[in-house]
Structure formats: structure tokens, C-alpha cells
Amino acid sequence: MSGHHFRNTVADFGLSKLLNDNAKHVLSDQFGTVAYSSPEAINGNHSKASDVWAFGVMLWELITLERPYSKLSVPQIMAGMMLNTLHLEWPRHLWPGLCAIGERCVAPDPAARPSFAQLEEELVVLEEAMREESRRRILLERAAASTTASTTASTTASTSSKAVAAADCRAQEVTAAAAPCSPFGAAVAPQTADFMTDAGASIAEAQP
Numbered sequence: 001m002s003g004h005h006f007r008n009t010v011a012d013f014g015l016s017k018l019l020n021d022n023a024k025h026v027l028s029d030q031f032g033t034v035a036y037s038s039p040e041a042i043n044g045n046h047s048k049a050s051d052v053w054a055f056g057v058m059l060w061e062l063i064t065l066e067r068p069y070s071k072l073s074v075p076q077i078m079a080g081m082m083l084n085t086l087h088l089e090w091p092r093h094l095w096p097g098l099c100a101i102g103e104r105c106v107a108p109d110p111a112a113r114p115s116f117a118q119l120e121e122e123l124v125v126l127e128e129a130m131r132e133e134s135r136r137r138i139l140l141e142r143a144a145a146s147t148t149a150s151t152t153a154s155t156t157a158s159t160s161s162k163a164v165a166a167a168d169c170r171a172q173e174v175t176a177a178a179a180p181c182s183p184f185g186a187a188v189a190p191q192t193a194d195f196m197t198d199a200g201a202s203i204a205e206a207q208p
Contacts, residue, residue: 049110116138
């Protein structure tokens with residue numbers, strides 16, 4: 001049974017057997033849930049390596065979020081185990097480190113499987129590596145986000161400056177275009193001023 005933070009808890013000791021320090025295996029005519037049972041356990045030859053096999057199947061289940069051999073019947077699973085024709089498909093492209101450990105746990109030869117002490121060491125190292133990779137990825141994502149924000153701010157400021165400059169230029173054009181139409185003060189166009197001067201001189205000459 002798996003709880004929070006992938007902490008596994010043994011919940012059923014109904015088929016468990018005690019082994020002393022010198023015992024390699026124990027014979028029994030019961031083998032528990034067949035999908036989690038190793039080939040030698042199905043033959044009635046239980047060992048610590050059989051528990052490692054069951055752990056490997058559980059690891060596969062946690063990685064894939066699927067039930068092992070869910071489309072097969074119990075006789076089909078047992079036959080596949082005995083004939084060594086039934087194998088779990090590990091998604092190596094998703095979790096290469098975990099999959100490599102899991103594949104060793106379900107090796108057909110019990111002697112080729114790691115011990116739980118070895119598994120603990122390897123899983124601790126793998127966890128540290130995965131945490132470091134996660135931290136590195138987070139730092140890279142933050143750096144990329146910061147660069148994007150700086151570029152966006154710079155582009156916005158440049159666009160704003162260009163817009164202000166264009167507005168000032170447009171205002172100057174409007175002012176220059178409107179100046180000749182004004183009949184007052186310094187805004188009077190040179191041609192209009194000359195006309196008014198000539199008109200004033202003519203009026204003065206016409207007076208007696």
C-alpha cells in the first residue's frame with residue numbers, strides 16, 4: 001500500500017513467512033497475488049528475492065499508473081511467468097533511472113536482483129540527482145523568464161519613446177500648418193503682413 005510521498009506500508013501479513021539469518025528461502029503452497037509473484041514464488045519457493053520482485057512490480061505500477069497484466073487472466077499470467085514469456089514494458093523515456101532499477105528487480109534469475117539494502121542506496125542517490133536536476137531546471141526557467149521580461153520592458157519603452165517623438169513631430173506640423181491662417185500678432189504670415197502694410201500706405205496717401 002502506498003500513501004503520501006510514495007511511502008509504502010505493508011498491510012497484509014497473512015501469507016508472510018519468517019526467515020532466520022541463514023535461510024535462503026521457504027517452501028509454501030501459497031503465493032499471494034499472482035501479478036506480484038515471482039516465477040519461483042509461483043513454484044512455491046519463496047525468498048527475499050521474491051519480495052524484491054514484488055517491489056519491482058509495485059514500482060512499475062507507480063510509474064505507469066496501471067495495473068500489471070490487467071488484461072490477462074490468472075492462468076495466463078502464471079503460464080507467462082513459468083515460461084518466461086511475460087515481461088513488463090518499462091517507459092524508459094519517462095523515468096530512465098527508476099526504470100533501470102525496476103527492471104533489475106524483476107530479473108528472471110533471483111540472483112540477479114538487487115538486495116533491499118542496495119535498493120535503498122541506489123534510490124537515495126537517484127533521489128538526490130533528481131532533486132538537483134529539478135533545481136537546475138527551475139533556475140533555468142526563472143532566468144529565461146527574467147530575460148523575456150527585460151526584453152519586453154525594453155521593447156515597450158522603445159515603442160513608447162517613438163510614439164512620443166511622433167506625437168511631438170505631428171504637433172509641430174499642425175502648428176506650422178495653422179500659423180498662416182491666423183490674422184493676429186506674430187503668427188501672421190509674411191505675405192499677409194506685406195499686404196496689410198501696402199493697404200495702410202495707400203489709405204494714408206488717399207487722405208487730404
